[in-house]
Amino acid sequence: MQKKATRDAYGEALVELGHEFDNIVVLEADLSKSTKTELFAKEFPERFFQMGIAEQDMMGTAAGLATCNKVAFASTFAIFATGRAFEQVRNSIAYPSLNVKICATHAGLTVGEDGGSHQAIEDIAIMRAIPNMTVIVPADATETAKALRAIYHYDGPVYLRLGRPAVPIIYDENMNFQIGKANKLQEGHDLAIIATGIMVAPAMEAAEALKKEGILAQVWDMATIKPIDKEAIREAAKTGAILTVEEHSIIGGLGSAVAEVVVENSPVPMQFMGVEDRFGQSGTPDELLKAYGLTAENIAIKAKELANKKSSS
Amino acid sequence: MDEKKLDELKEIARQSRAWIIKALAESKSGHPGGSLSAIDILTYLYFSAMNVDPQDPHFVDRDRFVLCKGHGAPALYTSLAMKGFFPKEDLLTLRKLGSRLQGHPDMRKLPGxxxxTGSLGQGLSIANGMALAGKLDNKSYTVYAILGDGEMEEGQVWEAAMTASHYQLNNLIAFLDYNHLQIDGRIEDVKSGGNFASRFKAFGWHVLEIDGHDFKAIDEAVLAAKQELYAPSMIIAHTVKGKGVPFMEGAVEWHGKAPNKEQTAEALKFLGALKEDGR
Structure with a gap:
């Protein structure tokens, strides 16, 4: 399967949009080579604002540009965008609902060797708690490009979560991305696996493996965490059990967002896969995913357990 | 500035001070000290400097204003009401449930x-963004901002100060409301060491120092700032916290509390404003 990092797709899609729409501006905090905004900077230097290592100032400046009818894309690593600059995002951007797109790369464990200090595992939880904020986590390069176009046309603040490593391309160019709409990737009735971001590909792989054991898992790509697709969750609940998978803390992210809908509408047993309330550490992305149990093999094991639990209850 | 204009500004400022006191008394909370120290600058901006239109608050070529020290909201609201953005009577809804006049300025609720703003340290970055947009779109508008002196303790101010000089935002004119007091005491005692002029100069700004209650001095400083070809301008305005109400002047306890009935009457007497319309 062909692979590409979502940050690479972001950098390229930003240039494409930049050619089409001259009200796009891009802000960066000294990481343009990593976030890939350097591509936009080369093409449109006059619309690219290098803010230096000053994420708080970057968010405020983006807000100011947005008050003047610019669509401001602000990029840095997820840890700094949502941690260092949290209150600027909350008060300068989200409170007045300004048209700023916070496109954060290097989210989750797969930052890799830089270690736990740089691995944002709580960013989804932080961002989705802010009123007015939309939270999107694309599964692959294709969805990233589609999502970027969608958030350009959407008026309001958005948090777009992107990753560092190359991940499998699961969608072709005909995929349809809509903010707030989950994509069903496989039909199934034994349980539903709801995944987001780079965990969607291993979730599909796990579903393939489960088929061989006679377990049919319904698989969802929940790319929009907020507003969450309640209809999709209700459909998933009809299978009788839901497994959520995310490269994020199990506290406050995708699993919590899904559970909030499930317990209110159609309680079914759930299992949460993610980082279990601990920090990341140094290692290669693949080593880390394995060490934290976020592999296709492990998803299949947990799914099987959950399906069995459901049928025995 | 001719004498007629000077008298006009003085009268507007006097009425504005009375409205600030009345609004705070009505809300039973809010920040009188820093509102009264900044009101002369605001009066000058809205009645002498800024190209704004109360009938069309969002027109794209307008001058912009950012109240970085957002707790001075009563002063901003009063200037906007005096200018005609909304009825002056609305000032008496300050801080009340459902009011457009929130405790700190809300651009989505109140025209003008x-x-x-409100969380200190964030405003100058926003002003920079507006100034950058002006440069990008070849607009001739000016972005004005008022910062607090206690606010200088926020690190983001200095990040933003670097940005403004790096991008040569000469279309940005900021004021420092240097009234020397913050919630816990004199700023010199709390943390800020002062030396704001040399600090901003070191950050690449064009710095001016004036009496922030002298309209002629404010006018001359703004005109000088507009001549600046590259640097953003910081006008360090020496002010008195609580200016215009003797028992509030220079008194730290008037940073963030409203006057009671007797204090309100006394304040309005000093301001020569006993009648309801502020006159």
């Missing part, structure tokens, strides 16, 4: 407010 260009930026939502």
């Amino acid at each position: 407010v260009d930026a939502s």
